Amino acid sequence: MVSRVIGSFCNTALSLPHGRQICHAAAMRLTHPSIRPTGQAISFRFNGQPIQALQGETVAAALSAAGVTTFRHTLSGAPRGLFCGMGACFDCVVTIDGRIGQRACLIPASEAMQVTGDDPATLTADPAPPQRQEGCDVLVIGGGVAGLSAAIAAAEASARVVLLDERHAPGGQFAKPLSPSHTDPTPDSQFRFGAELRARAERAGARLEADAMVWGAFAATEIAALVRGQSITYHPRRLILATGAHEAPVPIPGWTLPGVMTTGGLQSLVRSQRVCPGSRVLIAGNGPLNLQLACELLAGGVKPVAVLEAAPRPTIGAWRDFAGMARAAPDLLRNGAAMLRTLRQAGVDVVWGTTLDSLLGDDRVTQADAGGRSYAVDVVAMNMGFQPEVGLARALGVPHRRVERGPGYLSTETDAEGRTAIPGVFAVGDGAYLGGARVAAAAGRLAGLAAARELDFQTPPDRSARRAVARAERFQDALWRVFAAPPLPITDATIICRCEEITAARLRSEIAAGLTSLPALKKATRAGMGRCQGRFCTASIARLCPTPPDPDGYAAPRAPLRPVPAAPLMREAGEFTAPLLRHPAAPARLHALAPLPVETRHADIAVIGGGAVGLSTAYYLAQAGADVLLIDRDEAAMAASTANAGSLHVQLLSYDFDDATPADGGPAAHTLPLGPRSIALWKAIAAAAGEDLGLRTEGGLMLAEDAAGLDWLRRKSAMERRWGIESHILGSNELRALAPAVSDRMVGADFVPEEGYGDPLRGMMALLRLAQGAGTRLLRGAEVHAIERSASGWSLTTSKGCVSAGRVVNATGPWAARIGRMVGLDLPVTGTVQQVIVSEPAPVLTRHLIAVADRHLSLKQQASGGLLIGGGWFGRFDPTTGRTANLRENIEGNLWVSARAVPALNGLSILRAWTGINTAIDRAPLLGGAPGLPGFYNAVTANGYTLGPIAGQLTAEAILRQEPIDPHYSIERFN
Known part of the structure; x- marks a missing residue:
């Protein structure tokens, strides 16, 4: 997802077409001069009420277009709706045709489907096809820019390549395609880039498997996945992890209200699905992705209420960073400036040095307080940075290091070609370290070539890719300095774990009682035990700990790495006698504890x-x-x-x-x-x-x-x-x-x-x-x-x-x-x-x-x-x-x-x-x-x-x- 931080500068500036009227409906399908809805009109029911939809759009998009923001209620009765928009948070889970726990942001709408926010009395399951085992030369996990680039490089070297991606089509967050419900005869540069990557990968012979969820990594040569409902265990000779990133948590009072989304989640609706769930949209947080979303809303007919940027307004002292950005990627810097100009001309305030204090509402967000001012809102989009998706790498035992940027995150340790310390395993792109789309593309190519070369395939020189990585990293480093922002304070009443509804006060009370490690706090409070597996709370809990945890101090990743249907995994096995551990070694991974004196x-x-x-x-x-x-x-x-x-x-x-x-x-x-x-x-x-x-x-x-x-x-x-x-x-x-x-x-x-x-x-x-x-x-x-x-x-x-x-x-x-x-x-x-x-x-x-x-x-x-x-x-x-x-x-x-x-x-x-x-x-x-x-x-x-x-x-x-x-x-x- 961080690919879009740099990628937001890649498009030409977005401006309102002449005479375009800003729409003020509560929820809407967005208009655009060239993008046209072509999906067949269909209808389904949500909690018994008819919902009009377009064939090819997601359930979440159809509900958002209909003005539905509350999808379900938690055990405590709190309303929840669409949040991350990429299947990572599981806040939008609904029951579809008797199947509970379905992610509305990923499931396509279909005629006559029955959707509810409640669990049914009778559960339904699809029949599971037989399991199978499959080998390949190179398995790429993740179909974003890094994954597609790696697959292209390895496949063009004649390696047998399989790429697995969880969405309906590869592309990731940055290069995702337009929804099948719409067509665009004149796509912008970002859509064209994604289409070119997918086409080149297919021409090279890489097999691109969509709707493929990797749920377990039991060894570098034993990767368990669910591919369109079938359980497949892959046995690759080389493994490339390109798992991308998700947005960092922004824990403030009210952030769990329906209508509050990540910036990337709202952008997925706006850019790919052509839907906005409200007309009064406030964008807040840190970084150029927020500016890009504001421009895309304008282009679709929605004028944002404002853009709140946590970083202070750049001063003359930032000229060195701007000069460095201009040398590394002048086109990106020009496009960033053009976005600011577009917002200024449309009358959208960009308020620097301002962060959200709280969000208010009953069944959805209606008010946002920030910097002593209140905003009337229907939708709030938030982004305060990103976090690599390192679960698979950690499950395989790959070493990591903690990066103290934003709320802090784990970064995978690799060499210049993406190799990790585990033989045969590579990690690239934002899923390994945050670098953006250009770093991801070049690093993915380096890893694909290196993997093919290790398998004795002939590969071309890769000097240009190495130079591209260096230039893109210089640009990204300068960008982060320009957009440096302080972390948000966390108040006691703030919910930290969205899944289990655990507050900061609860966590602080356990810390005061002596529990100081992430795993101990997880067991004591259940924070991080919900469907999202801690993706949207771990960084915040780590901030509360007296000492930032080192990589081994994070809770161990568990299979499945995401919730996975049980039925396709079932396989009869004979009874057994469990092997005995004659002299079990003491565990090396211990909880972080307050230091105690050595004394009698x-x-x-x-x-x-x-x-x-x-x-x-x-x-x-x-x-x-x-x-x-x-x-x-x-x-x-x-x-x-x-x-x-x-x-x-x-x-x-x-x-x-x-x-x-x-x-x-x-x-x-x-x-x-x-x-x-x-x-x-x-x-x-x-x-x-x-x-x-x-x-x-x-x-x-x-x-x-x-x-x-x-x-x-x-x-x-x-x-x-x-x-x-x-x-x-x-x-x-x-x-x-x-x-x-x-x-x-x-x-x-x-x-x-x-x-x-x-x-x-x-x-x-x-x-x-x-x-x-x-x-x-x-x-x-x-x-x-x-x-x-x-x-x-x-x-x-x-x-x-x-x-x-x-x-x-x-x-x-x-x-x-x-x-x-x-x-x-x-x-x-x-x-x-x-x-x-x-x-x-x-x-x-x-x-x-x-x-x-x-x-x-x-x-x-x-x-x-x-x-x-x-x-x-x-x-x-x-x-x-x-x-x-x-x-x-x-x-x-x-x-x-x-x-x-x-x-x-x-x-x-x-x-x-x-x-x-x-x-x-x-x-x-x-x-x-x-x-x-x-x-x-x-x-x-x-x-x-x-x-x-x-x-x-x-x-x-x-x-x-x-x-x-x-x-x-x-x-x-x-x-």
């Missing part, structure tokens, strides 16, 4: 590990008056305990009970009585915290698909009842009556009324606050290196100094064996990497925890409407960094099983999938002291979210009251 600390009891078990232990100890210091290598409450699916298990799982299970049920059955006790403790924790923590215990269903599965459930249910668990076998009719959303193929179920689920994020934050409120002290960012006996009990050597304690609790989950070895214990504890998937919000489908006999699955629906899907499908582990990652085939298999149980998932998109390391043990907790090590205790369990509170309570009782540990849970069972 003292405590009666030191608890190592700040997960559900460690925090529960500390809470119950401190509540009883003990002096407790909790030590964590990272933030407390931020690891596996918040990465799990939130299930509150009571019944035996599929991998807990088989023909080899002992007569008494073995360790998993021995643990059954703890489940209801721990859930009762979770409810007490919720009451103490004063919130429900998303807890729901309306029962769990384990489904059977056939008679053999139902017979297995009967035997399992009998074992559960033997250990005091209420368990009922339901036939198909009883199952339908209890859970209508469950698939008709299920013949019965085991129903356990005490099962349920909770919100791990809310639960862990509540537990952390309660532990601190009870007196627990935290030592965060402290890695324990050694533990030795001392005269007073134990001495712990940590990265933050020594800790002396009378007693020590090892509550480090998958890393418990590492701590155990420090005191001479050989603990049979390992770990597994497990994944979780969450869908977009959906109508109420189930209130139960759902599993399937002989399958890996746990499925439940959150209060927000999203389906949370787990079940032990495993992910990848990097032993050198301690990082985990999803496996594409396990996302596909997990989704297939889920839809097998609840078919409505076929009509949903998934928002993201993530992984965490889960404790692996013999399915029973490991609690209590160890022989010969007085004062040293273990508190370790699988299913840690369910059993965390009871494991902590039993450990506290064993320490304070010398309560004996049940032999089924003690270390002695392994002797």
Whole structure:
């Protein structure tokens, strides 16, 4: 999108045709001497009302032309409409013909379609074509100027090139074509440039795939995409990322109101769709893109109210920059001056050194306040800069650096030809670093030639492209200096995360409480967890942090990188045993923490590990008056305990009970009585915290698909009842009556009324606050290196100094064996990497925890409407960094099983999938002291979210009251 910053100077100045009248309708289709509407007149319904449209225009354009700005309402009831106009923000999602979560800015309108802003009672899904695998020499992701230029260069060198672009036609924001609803026999230079790029790429033999969403990058040679509804995994020999940029957030009070858009979003309507959603348009922000939009509005018959420019008016001191711009690109400088002249002649004020203070309105924006003045408005367009779309590059592990310009952004590290540190991967254009259309074109060509050359294709010299990059970068640097503007202040009441409606005040309260990193703030508040994946809030949250985050301090990118329909991804996979991590390495990526002094600390009891078990232990100890210091290598409450699916298990799982299970049920059955006790403790924790923590215990269903599965459930249910668990076998009719959303193929179920689920994020934050409120002290960012006996009990050597304690609790989950070895214990504890998937919000489908006999699955629906899907499908582990990652085939298999149980998932998109390391043990907790090590205790369990509170309570009782540990849970069972 930044391509248009330079590109705005590329066109000849726009002026009003002689005698043109400025239109004052509330919303309108724009006129132009040469651009004519040619699309067939069609009609569709929005919330039951007829909307007239042109074949080829988007749903958003048709609604805007009809004066509709409110497309939907959030969970809180706030109105939302079109914002970014390029499919990045997901504010304009609507339901189209029963398919929820459709982006109105990208979906073409069609005759008789039914569009609503509400979720339907019944979900609809298109049948998914078979998945396929495809190879190519060079895969280019992104069809803007950089991507098309790279594809042309590689294809002209005879490489087999595939280019994937998410829109209906390549071109990106700068070189996008006119909508198919209109024709222009005399297109301007910008339209001609895009048409020439597309034609040249096709002549060279590059295959241009439109409507192609890349949703995951699992390796440089494993790129997952959805191309016109078909799931395709590409295996390229070289990969060129040209993913473009999106506009930076402009968080001010009222920026979420319908009618408030990014400048690029409104320009997409005005330039490509020939529509403006109002007549009183105010343009505000920073940079020449705002000037270009103002001129394009004038050319279409709309006179902007004003253009507010945050940068001060250039003074005589800027002559050096102007001189440099003139030497680098005199035509761009002339065209910029011509735009200012056009606005001046039309009577449009360009107000320098002025920023928006707030936006007001009810169901749409009606007033804008800026610089002590109020403007009556229908539409406000805002742009304060851009941010590269670096998600794919970061998912592949490409190094990045932070650029302190505007709100700050991440830039991909490359060499002069676009190579990254990952072999075979290139990154170019605004998606790598912000440089504009001319930089993008030249850099794309360099990368395309270099990729082809690495594959032994003959390529021409590239000296002219290198010179073009240098000239364009000199121009852009000078342009940024001329338009340098201070960042906007962020008031407490301002919504920062548009998707989750999180305010700056909420974030600042968490920062004041000690959470200082982006990932920690994300987990604590849900900021950045919505459909847009943090694109329009991360930069603002980073500004609030006490210290700007370094590149590793940003939340890890998750697949899918954008919401993607679940149905095309589903693929049956066989059942499995998750691989064990014998000695899992400590994670290298840690949260940013306030610095602590290295000093000696003292405590009666030191608890190592700040997960559900460690925090529960500390809470119950401190509540009883003990002096407790909790030590964590990272933030407390931020690891596996918040990465799990939130299930509150009571019944035996599929991998807990088989023909080899002992007569008494073995360790998993021995643990059954703890489940209801721990859930009762979770409810007490919720009451103490004063919130429900998303807890729901309306029962769990384990489904059977056939008679053999139902017979297995009967035997399992009998074992559960033997250990005091209420368990009922339901036939198909009883199952339908209890859970209508469950698939008709299920013949019965085991129903356990005490099962349920909770919100791990809310639960862990509540537990952390309660532990601190009870007196627990935290030592965060402290890695324990050694533990030795001392005269007073134990001495712990940590990265933050020594800790002396009378007693020590090892509550480090998958890393418990590492701590155990420090005191001479050989603990049979390992770990597994497990994944979780969450869908977009959906109508109420189930209130139960759902599993399937002989399958890996746990499925439940959150209060927000999203389906949370787990079940032990495993992910990848990097032993050198301690990082985990999803496996594409396990996302596909997990989704297939889920839809097998609840078919409505076929009509949903998934928002993201993530992984965490889960404790692996013999399915029973490991609690209590160890022989010969007085004062040293273990508190370790699988299913840690369910059993965390009871494991902590039993450990506290064993320490304070010398309560004996049940032999089924003690270390002695392994002797």
